[in-house]
Amino acid sequence: MTTSFYDLECKDKKGESFKFDQLKGKVVLIVNVASKCGFTPQYKELEELYKKYQDKGFVILGFPCNQFGKQEPGSDEQITEFCQLNYGVTFPIMKKIDVNGSNADSVYNYLKSQKAGLLGFKGIKWNFEKFLVDSNGKVVQRFSSLTKPSSLDQEIQSLLSK
């Protein structure tokens, strides 16, 4: 089975289908997020990037996941409320998923197969790991939790100008 990025599908926070073919021609940043993580303040910079480039064809998708340190324990409703109230998040937050293991979401299975992460491991190592996908659906970069969203500005800008 050969999959393209645009064949993927996941559920949004309301449980409705979100098909990735609507992302064609857009630059996409995909982040596994958590509400009680040391890196949670990265929401602020993610939102800044989103506001800055949204009109130019840039999309951020946040995937809540509770697999790292139990740092995303809430329900989908609680997660959405947390993001909006604390960080003014306006980019789409999907339904809570697993990103590693046998129950891992197909989106993350695809992403992990395209790019290895920290120290060459495929598995997602912690919350707020990031995948950058270009406007042709190619996963061009993978960044660890340590990478601050503001440092991605240049990369995003150059992908948008292609």
Add this chain to the structure above:
Amino acid sequence: MPNVLSDDEELLNGLGSEIMKPSRQGNHMARTVKRWVNKERATTADLKNVNIDGVHGPVNTESYISPGQLYSTDSGNLFHAGRILVVLVGLPATSKTLLSVAITRYTRWLGVRTKSFHFSEYKESAKNIPSDYFCVVPTSKEGVAFVEKLRMQMLNDILAFFNDLSGQLAIYDALNIRKIDRKNLETTFSEIGVKVLFIESIVSDQEIMNRNIALALESNDYKGLSTDEAIDEYMRRLSVNEPYYEMMTHDEELSYIKYINLGKQIIVKDNIHGYLVNKIVFFLMNLRQKKGCVYFARCGTSDKDNYIHDEELNEEGIHYSQVLKDFVLQRIKQKRQAKKNSDSLVEVIDGSHDEDLKTSLIVWTGPRKRTHDTALFFSKEGIKVQQRSELRQLNPGSIADLTDQQIMDKFPSEYKESLKDPYHFRFPRAESYHDLAVRMEPLLLEMEHTSKDILIIAHESTLRVLYGYLMACTCVELPNLNFTRDKLVEISFSPFCNTVELLNIPLTS
């Protein structure tokens, strides 16, 4: 025959002046104390007895003098700098220990009494370690008490180093990521007249991050965990501390340097002043992560082994050159292959950056024919060979090409003096090892700057100085180091210490 003045006579009359009558009053030119305080008798040091450097060795010997030291004082403080505390700032795995050890090595070389104090070492020797000890703000009562106890131990040891051991530069190696912690250090040490310099290490480059994390995972903190588990644990610790990290800013009104991505960028706040502090800044500008090794080899032989004539290699010397080239290239290839196959993640990462030997090996030689010609076979392989004037051998001056017996006959009093202090003694029109060390400092900084494998083919005198710096030898040990033609010396780097291996060059084949 001019009179040879004794030390005391020379001091009384001043260097280079006409001899004056002892009864003359008001001689302001005379030095009132001897240049070197409490000289220590020379002892033999053999390369084979030591394979780890001495950068963590004690500095509390009263008579301790460093190879690059220009002078000594009763207080132990040099460069009119007073006492300095360097405080490292940064999250886990941002090369803080690497920085502290490198600064220790360099400043000790200059003669500064320097010691690093590593939080991780204090934790290693502690008992009943609570599970949240790694948090800058532990959640448990036991954790808070533990961290506070270790901090007090470190502070007390630093104070004792300054007050009881005449220490001049202490390096405090811990996270120090909160403003309140930094303010407290500044206040505590300012009160006793110690200048505090903060060095913040920041890593945002993914490649450097990978390597640093791999290094961190090899520490005792992660023993017993699989690599996957260790990375998870590392990320958990980082996650806990990240919210407390307050990057240094102008508003704190402290002296600081930001060292970013292992020296790719350095930001120096404009209130940094003082000769020694600026020397540290200059050193940091030259410091880079090392991926290769440094190799030392003697040059090939010539017919007469004569200093005065710049001789060419003889047949034996040419054969040696060929064998040396083959051996070095084989060793480097072997080592890189071993890295790729290694169990150690650090080695795998380093091995994955393997490059063509033509671009990743550099050969330095002295300016004399024998050293440069020994490297000709490397040139033929397309490897860059550079003649370095800093690698000019120690100038023997008046004793050039004399045997020990001839020196004794011709310069009996000088010979006797030279045995007392071989490192600092200077024969007529000659250089001392100390002179050699001082003029080689730019080359040491350049070695710190490069990340390639380096082969240095030079005279024994210059190899002693280079080895002495990298392995943190004392000036007593340095003149007695032996470098023979059948051995290739390989020095490997790691953040905590350098290690040396002696490799047999197969000359008989």
